Amino acid sequence: MFAKNTELNLFDIILQFIERTTKRAVSPCVFIAMGKLIRCISTDGTLTIMAADTTDIVNEAANIHQTSAVVSAALGRLLTATSLMGSALKGKDNSVTVKINGGGPAGTVLAVSDFQGNVRGYVQQNVVEIPLNKKGKLDVSGAVGTDGFVTVIKDLGLKEPYIGQTPIITGEIAEDITAYFATSEQTPSVVALGVLVNPDLSIKAAGGFIIQLLPTAMEDTIEKVERCIKSVEPVTKLIERGMTPEEICHYVLPEFEIEELDSANPVYKCYCSRSKVESALISTGLAELNDMATQEKTEVGCQFCNANYVFTPDDIKRLIKRATK
Numbered sequence: 001m002f003a004k005n006t007e008l009n010l011f012d013i014i015l016q017f018i019e020r021t022t023k024r025a026v027s028p029c030v031f032i033a034m035g036k037l038i039r040c041i042s043t044d045g046t047l048t049i050m051a052a053d054t055t056d057i058v059n060e061a062a063n064i065h066q067t068s069a070v071v072s073a074a075l076g077r078l079l080t081a082t083s084l085m086g087s088a089l090k091g092k093d094n095s096v097t098v099k100i101n102g103g104g105p106a107g108t109v110l111a112v113s114d115f116q117g118n119v120r121g122y123v124q125q126n127v128v129e130i131p132l133n134k135k136g137k138l139d140v141s142g143a144v145g146t147d148g149f150v151t152v153i154k155d156l157g158l159k160e161p162y163i164g165q166t167p168i169i170t171g172e173i174a175e176d177i178t179a180y181f182a183t184s185e186q187t188p189s190v191v192a193l194g195v196l197v198n199p200d201l202s203i204k205a206a207g208g209f210i211i212q213l214l215p216t217a218m219e220d221t222i223e224k225v226e227r228c229i230k231s232v233e234p235v236t237k238l239i240e241r242g243m244t245p246e247e248i249c250h251y252v253l254p255e256f257e258i259e260e261l262d263s264a265n266p267v268y269k270c271y272c273s274r275s276k277v278e279s280a281l282i283s284t285g286l287a288e289l290n291d292m293a294t295q296e297k298t299e300v301g302c303q304f305c306n307a308n309y310v311f312t313p314d315d316i317k318r319l320i321k322r323a324t325k
């Protein structure tokens, strides 16, 4: 993952390092805002459905990143999808990163989830002001852009992470994740994501659901699902009305009998720490470190939670000592 990317800067190196060392987290920075997430399976074994209310999580993200409405919608949709994807991971050291790079004014949008759906995310440009789209809604596609890729990186505790990449279809994110599932994972899916932003830029409702056909799906399963979702209201409407993720699962698939697999209360959670940043700085190499030692101070900001780590020349010299040991 390091070597393939030619546009690396210090931030990227640190980000990637943080990803790789997530499992050695000492004191994760946990925000108390809590989401609700559930995973269910149909009793006929033909599909799974997971749903989440991520209102609090997206609100936290909007606060941290001070996003404009359309960026909150883009980041919130991606956080929701990534949290749902994360919740399906098996191992407690597993993580999933979803990056959308569409060339729009918002730049790169990225989210990372652990196996319990705890997420963190960032967006390159936090403030984008563009007109509403033709439907009178926040123009997420306009902010994200359509000229680029959805990249999914799954760290499953193996030697190499799994990396899947598919072209962006609409930039509305749900369709793009659907296309990723179809192409990269060969899994027919229905993805619905939504974020409703208040005039004061707080989040009124956010959430989503993902239906996935299992290999045991029968010929009529797709037809049944299509019939079910035809008249489904936007997921933000359901959450606004007070429906729980469990109720959403039953509401979305009335023709299926479903039962719960598991549930969780995911939060916006960052795993950064000073010791991880130190290790990341060391990994940049002696030349970089020697250069940093000549600076008045070196500051490293966490792009996920805005934590700021400051290193004096003496701090850097100690790192050089560690690096040359």
Ligand SMILES: [Zn+2]
Pocket: 029, 270, 271, 272, 273, 302, 303, 304, 305, 306, 307
């Ligand atoms: Zn952080």
